[in-house]
Amino acid sequence: MGKYIDLTAANFEATLANGVSLVDFWAPWCGPCRMIAPVIEELANDYDGKANICKVNTDEEQDIAVKFGIRSIPTIMFFKDGKMVDQVVGAQSKQALAQKIDALLA
Amino acid sequence: MLDCAIIGGGPAGLTAGLYTTRGGLENVVMYEKGMPGGQITQSSEIENYPGVTGEISGMDLMIPWPEQCQKFGLKHEMVEVTRVSKEGDVFTIHKADGSVDEARSVIIGTGSRPRRAGFAGEDTFFGRGVSTCATCDGFFYRGKEVAVIGGGDTALEEALYLAKICKKVYLIHRRDTFRSAPNTVARVKRTENIELVLNAVPEEVFGDASGVTGVRVKMNDGATRNIEVPGVFTFVGYDVNNQVLLQEDGNFLCDMTPAGEVVVDISMRTSVAGLFAAGDIRIAAPKQVVCAAGDGAVAALQAITYVDELLSH
Numbered sequence: 300m301g302k303y304i305d306l307t308a309a310n311f312e313a314t315l316a317n318g319v320s321l322v323d324f325w326a327p328w329c330g331p332c333r334m335i336a337p338v339i340e341e342l343a344n345d346y347d348g349k350a351n352i353c354k355v356n357t358d359e360e361q362d363i364a365v366k367f368g369i370r371s372i373p374t375i376m377f378f379k380d381g382k383m384v385d386q387v388v389g390a391q392s393k394q395a396l397a398q399k400i401d402a403l404l405a
Numbered sequence: 406m407l408d409c410a411i412i413g414g415g416p417a418g419l420t421a422g423l424y425t426t427r428g429g430l431e432n433v434v435m436y437e438k439g440m441p442g443g444q445i446t447q448s449s450e451i452e453n454y455p456g457v458t459g460e461i462s463g464m465d466l467m468i469p470w471p472e473q474c475q476k477f478g479l480k481h482e483m484v485e486v487t488r489v490s491k492e493g494d495v496f497t498i499h500k501a502d503g504s505v506d507e508a509r510s511v512i513i514g515t516g517s518r519p520r521r522a523g524f525a526g527e528d529t530f531f532g533r534g535v536s537t538c539a540t541c542d543g544f545f546y547r548g549k550e551v552a553v554i555g556g557g558d559t560a561l562e563e564a565l566y567l568a569k570i571c572k573k574v575y576l577i578h579r580r581d582t583f584r585s586a587p588n589t590v591a592r593v594k595r596t597e598n599i600e601l602v603l604n605a606v607p608e609e610v611f612g613d614a615s616g617v618t619g620v621r622v623k624m625n626d627g628a629t630r631n632i633e634v635p636g637v638f639t640f641v642g643y644d645v646n647n648q649v650l651l652q653e654d655g656n657f658l659c660d661m662t663p664a665g666e667v668v669v670d671i672s673m674r675t676s677v678a679g680l681f682a683a684g685d686i687r688i689a690a691p692k693q694v695v696c697a698a699g700d701g702a703v704a705a706l707q708a709i710t711y712v713d714e715l716l717s718h
Contacts, residue, residue, distance in 0.1 A: 329541040330446030330464050334439035337483060358544070370616055370636070371532040371542045388532030392438040392485035394501040 301347025303339055306355045308362055312381065319403040320351035320378040321396065324369050326358045331390040332373045338393045342400070350400050379403050409708050410498050410508035411435040412486050412649055415443020416694045417514035417684025419470045420701030421708075425512075426477035428709045433478070434506065436498065438485040442467040444516055444685075445694050447538045448559070449566035454694055462540065466694070486649050489513070489658060491677060494715060509715055510679040510708040513650065513667060514701060517643035517685040517692070522554055524620075526610035527639070534617020535610055535637050539563035542636070546571050551636035552620050553577065554607055560640035561585045561593050567638065568596050575632050577602045577622055602632070610637050645686045662688055673704035679711050 304314055306322065314320070323339050325332035343352035357364040357372060367376065367383070377385040377399055385399060408430040411418045414437025422435045435441065445451070448463035457466060471481065485501040489511055498506040519537035521527055527535055536542040543551075543566065551571050553564040556578035568574045576593065581603040583590050593599055604625035612618045619633040647665045650658045660668040660676035666689075667682035669675055675682055683700035685692050690700075 326541070326544060328462075328464070328544070329538070330442065331538065331541060333446065333464065334442060336440060338439050341483070364545070368533070368615060370534055370545050371536050371538070373541075374532060390439060392501055393483065394485060 301343045301345070301352070303343040304351060304353045306353045306363065307360055311355075311363060314351055314353060315378045316381045318351060318380065319349075319400060320353055321400055322353045322355060322376045322378065324355045324357050324364060324367070324372050324374045324376070326356065326372055328358075329372050334390050335373055338391075338396065341393060342396060345397070346400060349404060377403060406495070407432045407434055407498075407506060407508035408712050409433045409510045409512060409705075410489075410496065410506065411512045411514060412489065412498070413437060413443070413514035413516055413646075413684070414441030414471075414481065415514060415516045415684060415697060416445060416467070416470070417516070417697040417701040417704075418443075418512070419467075419474055420698040421512045421514060421681075421683055421705040422474040422479035422701075423470075423477065424702045424705030425708055426474065426479045428705060430709055430712060431478070434480045434482050434508075435474070436482050436484060436486045436500070438483065438501075441471045441481060443697075444518070447540055448562070449540045450562060451694065463694075464540075488651065488653075489649050489680075490652060491658065491680070494679070496679065509712050511681070512673075512701070512704045512708055513675075513680070513682045513686060514684045514697070514704075515646040515649055515686055516697075517645045519639070520642045520644050522607060522639045522641045524607040524609055526612070526617075530610050530612055530617045530637075533615075534612055534635055535639065537639055539566050539638055542638075543567050543570050546636040548572050549636065550575070550634045551638060552602075552607075552632055552634045553638045553640065554620075555640035555642075556580060556583045556585070557640065557642070558585045558589060561589045563638060563640055564599055565589070565592055565596060568599050571636075572598065574599045575602050575634065576600070577605050577607055577620070577632075579606050580604065602630070605630070607637075643685065643692065647686060666690070672707050673700055674707060679708075679715070681708055
């Protein structure tokens with residue numbers, strides 16, 4: 300069973316440095332974030348060993364949220380080899396997120 | 406073959422799930438692309454759900470609902486439904502992953518989504534200063550000034566919520582009266598850090614690479630005013646989510662209003678036998694949690710009767 304990675308200031312850059320990563324910026328009080336939480340968990344399982352499926356708790360990691368100019372959550376960013384290449388705002392279906400990861404893995 | 410397929414996991418879908426399963430239907434699946442709860446989980450405060458007193462958020466209200474349904478056997482499939490079609494007595498549920506399910510009856514409870522207000526810059530800056538969810542995004546504007554656009558219940562309630570965490574809230578409304586509960590209007594008017602900007606229509610949200618920096622409004626007398634804020638929250642009504650009923654030939658599966666709402670009778674029956682609609686998506690929906698839940702129960706009871714009759718033939 301794959302598990303998503305909780306990103307902090309300490310592990311952010313090293314985790315995203317290589318390969319394809321999905322980063323879900325969320326917070327506990329956000330309804331749509333809670334709605335996609337099980338989607339993120341399933342993706343972490345499906346892409347175990349293929350892509351990094353990560354979450355940033357914007358309440359606890361405010362510096363990361365500020366660095367990426369987060370003003371709405373959930374914001375889901377896609378990284379390739381440490382570089383942010385795509386992002387979507389708002390709750391998304393698992394299929395929509397998987398398609399974006401697949402496109403970056405191809 | 407499912408006895409009943411429920412499309413959508415908000416208050417209507419969840420209540421339909423509770424009543425169909427508890428009422429004896431064996432094989433019921435509720436399709437919701439993520440965790441159930443629905444749009445109401447974005448509301449900061451619910452004052453009008455009967456029997457629930459005290460300050461409670463939409464999310465807190467909805468947390469126990471799925472568990473209650475699952476106790477009676479409701480299954481939740483976490484996938485987006487793209488289309489519902491019908492041939493003979495069988496409905497087909499087309500899913501975003503390409504697979505399909507078959508069902509004897511269907512309850513549509515896909516609800517609605519916040520309407521875009523339609524001013525310049527709204528789409529460009531959506532998620533970068535323009536928001537439709539104060540509970541989600543208010544946090545990013547702590548101690549700052551924000552604008553709220555709208556004059557209904559949601560706009561006023563969310564303005565009150567934002568006033569607690571932001572330095573100041575400009576409430577921009579195109580009229581000089583509000584379509585909201587008198588109690589809520591009174592609370593807004595006595596909140597010191599809410600400035601009412603009335604008879605004003607937002608023309609454009611402007612900004613830079615960092616996101617929104619302000620909103621320009623046009624007053625009824627023709628004057629314009631720039632309000633410099635990093636956040637603009639819009640609450641101007643809802644559009645229904647009726648895409649699942651759209652067929653390959655471009656027609657809808659059942660009768661709809663010109664506005665795209667599903668036409669139902671008082672028993673939540675649509676023009677198609679075995680197809681029911683509940684909650685915000687139906688004609689003349691009051692768009693209240695208690696009404697959506699009530700619709701879900703009515704639709705479920707009808708679905709049980711329909712499936713029983715279908716199987717006894």
